[in-house]
Amino acid sequence: MRYALYLGCTIQSEQFGYEASVRETLPRLGIELEDMGGVSCCGFPALNSVSKVGWHYLSARNLAIAEDMGLAVLPLCNGCHLSFVETKHFLEKDPELKNIINMNLEKEGLSYRGDVRIVHLLEALHDEVGTQKISEKVVKPLGGIKLASHPGCHAIRPSDLQRVDDAENPQKLDDLIRALGAETFDYPEKIDCCGSQLAVTSGRVTLRIAGEKLQAVKSYGFDGLVTTCPFCFKMYDGRQRAIKGALKDASLNLPVFYYTQLLGLALGSDPTSLGLQVNRSPIDDLVERILE
Amino acid sequence: MASNINEIEVRFISRMLTRLVGEMNATVCEQCGKCSSACPVSKEIEGFNPRQLIAKVSLGKIDELLRGDAIWTCTACLKCKERCPEDVSPYDVILILRNLAYRAGYSYPAGYDDFIKGVKERGFISRPQAVRTRDGGKVSRGDLGLPEVSGPRDMAPFNVVLQGIIKAGGRT
Numbered sequence: 001m002r003y004a005l006y007l008g009c010t011i012q013s014e015q016f017g018y019e020a021s022v023r024e025t026l027p028r029l030g031i032e033l034e035d036m037g038g039v040s041c042c043g044f045p046a047l048n049s050v051s052k053v054g055w056h057y058l059s060a061r062n063l064a065i066a067e068d069m070g071l072a073v074l075p076l077c078n079g080c081h082l083s084f085v086e087t088k089h090f091l092e093k094d095p096e097l098k099n100i101i102n103m104n105l106e107k108e109g110l111s112y113r114g115d116v117r118i119v120h121l122l123e124a125l126h127d128e129v130g131t132q133k134i135s136e137k138v139v140k141p142l143g144g145i146k147l148a149s150h151p152g153c154h155a156i157r158p159s160d161l162q163r164v165d166d167a168e169n170p171q172k173l174d175d176l177i178r179a180l181g182a183e184t185f186d187y188p189e190k191i192d193c194c195g196s197q198l199a200v201t202s203g204r205v206t207l208r209i210a211g212e213k214l215q216a217v218k219s220y221g222f223d224g225l226v227t228t229c230p231f232c233f234k235m236y237d238g239r240q241r242a243i244k245g246a247l248k249d250a251s252l253n254l255p256v257f258y259y260t261q262l263l264g265l266a267l268g269s270d271p272t273s274l275g276l277q278v279n280r281s282p283i284d285d286l287v288e289r290i291l292e
Numbered sequence: 293m294a295s296n297i298n299e300i301e302v303r304f305i306s307r308m309l310t311r312l313v314g315e316m317n318a319t320v321c322e323q324c325g326k327c328s329s330a331c332p333v334s335k336e337i338e339g340f341n342p343r344q345l346i347a348k349v350s351l352g353k354i355d356e357l358l359r360g361d362a363i364w365t366c367t368a369c370l371k372c373k374e375r376c377p378e379d380v381s382p383y384d385v386i387l388i389l390r391n392l393a394y395r396a397g398y399s400y401p402a403g404y405d406d407f408i409k410g411v412k413e414r415g416f417i418s419r420p421q422a423v424r425t426r427d428g429g430k431v432s433r434g435d436l437g438l439p440e441v442s443g444p445r446d447m448a449p450f451n452v453v454l455q456g457i458i459k460a461g462g463r464t
Contacts, residue, residue, distance in 0.1 A: 007441075009410075009416045009417040009418050010417075010418070012416070012420060012433075012441045013416070013417075013418040013419060013420050013421060014418070014420075014421055014423050016423060016431065016433060016436050016438060019438055020436050020437070020438060023438070035439060035442075036442075037442050037445070038442060038443070038444055038445045039415070039442070039443070039444075040411065040415035040416060040443060040444050040450065041410075041411045041415060041416050041417055045368065045407070046404055046407030046408055046411065046417060047407075047408070047411070048387060049387060049390040049391070049394070049400075049404065050390065050391060050394040050400070050404060050408065051301060051391065051394070052301075052304055052308075052387070052391055053300055053301045053304055054301075054453075054454060057453060057454075058411070061450075096300070097300055097304075100300050104449070104452075104453045107449035107452070108444070108445075108446060108449050108450065153368070153369040153370055153371070154368075154370070157369075157370035157371065157373065157374045158370050158373045158374050158381075159374060167374050168374075192332060192369075193332045193367050193369035193371070195332060195367050196367070197366070197367045197368045197369075198333065198365065198366075198367045200364075200401050200403035200404065201361075201364050201365055201401050201403075202337075202365065205333065205336045205337060206367075208336055209332050209333075209336060209367070273437075275436055277425040277426060277427070277429075277431065278423050278424070278425055278426070278431060278436075279426060280424065280426060283426075284426075
């Protein structure tokens, strides 16, 4: 398995814990990653709101680079993944727009054919590596730890496009959590939104939406929350202190991890290689429990 | 070529308008409210209601929607799209309205200008920054052994296209 690794704006600019843990863990599972040169933003969340054509141009441009590399593309962000899938689907149905986009890509020596395979991290881990192989490689099982699965909206919806898991009952991230020896169970708010896309309009409402979910997760007895989406992580981890303030809930302390950070701990990776120092939520006690 | 892209954009806009005023009549949406009951914003902001938004579209009150804040108050969670039994998809309608509002020069959240500026200047919304660690320090990509980030090799052809698309609307 070899993929063109697409990071996108948010991960490469600030979500270093995700990128570092992906680069550390995927090769241990036999996945080779090749960096993409010359890429740009996927078009979400800015361009699709103001220029649908500009959005498809940006996504097609990145997909053309992956096609040039002759590899399937692995966008780590839920938003980028859906953006690519939507553009691929849309340009299949609109050859005229595809032609115009290609005439413009030609100036950069690029051409978009439309046959690139777009793979989500959860698909690479769950469908291609498989939970069996992952659990066989675990040397530090996360026994007795209860983790809430948060796949994120754009990984599972809309179901009329190629998405990663069932729109109403996603289980792949749960299976992957269990493969590490941890416990997980369904909870009513599992497929609810983190609210991050509202930050550009109303920061206050965003904090409430994210905070109410964190409170719920905590009330069910989970020890932590796991995701693979940089937008969601940014809300639940990076903004957790602001959420506590907004909700006036001083007891709201919940460790938040990227799945690949926990995967790394379970596989015996050096903790310093997983970017755990940039998680802002209180993860230290839980990490200590895992490493004991 | 940029003018070509622009023509396509205009054609796109007219196609979107056709969808809104032509296909979106009162009989398409049953006003069942599954969208609003799924909407995380409806729970928090009084007056934000995807079901009512669709009703306004079918009544032709598009200009009112384009001038208002509501279309910019969506988290893009896609639950309304997923659960709509009639395939109306308030989310898609909201995106169309946003595109129209931008093109028409109506107001939109200032944050979008920063996003677009970033993409035009370097290919990405944001640039790599030093981020805070839990113990109060700061680390850069390099500190964590992450490789340097690469953007478009030649910004000129990239920007010609983006200018053509974006210039016709908005403030940037």
